Amino acid sequence: MRMTTTRYVAVMIIVFGAGVILGYLKRAQSGSDNPKIPLVRAPQGSINRSVGNTAKPLEQPAAHSTIAVDASATQVSNQQKLQQAFAEHPEYKTAYYANLRRLRLQAYGDLATLLNLDKETARYISDLLVEKAISNIDVNQLPGFVPGSVSPTGIEQAHRLVSQDIDNDIKQHIGEEKYELLQLVPGILKCESAIVSDYAVDFRSINEPLTAEQTRALAVVMAKNLNWNRREFLDGPSSDNQFLLKSEASVLEGAVGILSDGQISALKRHFEDKNIEKSYARQYFPQKQ
DSSP states (O other): OOOOOHHHHHHHHHHHHHHHHHHHHHHHTTTTTTTTOOOOOOOTTOOOOOOTTTOSSSSOOOOOOOHHHHHHHHHHHHHHHHHHHHHHHHHHHHHHHHHHHHHHHHHHHHHHHHHTHHHHHHHHHOOOOOHHHHHHHHHHHHHHOOSSSOHHHHHHHHHHHHHHHHHHHHHHHHHHHHHHHHHHHHHHOOOHHIIIIIHHHHHHHTTOOOOOOOOHHHHHHHHHHHHSSGGGTTTEETTTTTEHHHHHHHHHHBBBBOOOHHHHHHHHHHHHHHHHHHHHHHHHHHGGG
16 A cells, blocks of 8 residues: 555655645646646645755754764665666565565554454554555655655654654544554564463463463553563663563563462563573673673
8 A cells, every 4th residue: 555645745745845846746737757646735834945945854953973874874875776676676666565564464463353443444554554664665766856865854754744644544543542552562462472482381380371361461561561672771670679670570560460479470480580591691691692
């Protein structure tokens, strides 16, 4: 699924300025080879620029370090290569977007079950999530876009515009509460997988395996509290246990009423054993970290 025409043109206006886009639109409507795009009037208060100007940031960007500049240059180079590859091999572009769609759908799973939606609504929300995921690539494929010619802040504004539009669409269809839960869905699925593959043995060892309902409820608690990206370096130890992270203590607290006392003790021991091992491994085998 690609960006809708309204979102597409709005992004073009934000990135390039109304003057440039109106030029494209006039040429398209005059019968040139450019695709015909319905004329969309720029909203009041939008950025006003003459033809040829690129978008200026609304706020003055902070000075970039050498590392940031190098990273930006690499990104520009990759964008140029992607544009070239898409232009020379249309089948590559088709496959690229198809694979992006697969990855997005895998990340969010069965929304009809996870959010208790009817299948039609779940399919529509999934399509919006795919659209949101590929919108940054669509921006870089806009007619006349030259990577590096538009300020990073301007591109960010374009991405933000599309994301906000899609998020509002999602909220209108499922409501604020389910929208908030939707933000947790990739984490919930990741936590469910971890519970089944890594944590389940602890519960089986005390003859109290988790039910499907407990697994889902515990995964929600974990997704709300755990920082999976190098989390031991982010939240630090809890106040009363040096081998239990603050986020893990929050999980144990949130698991009350979901797990039995024995299951909570088993989960706590799992957390502690992992952290004890990591702590001493860093001390005695730093080269492996």
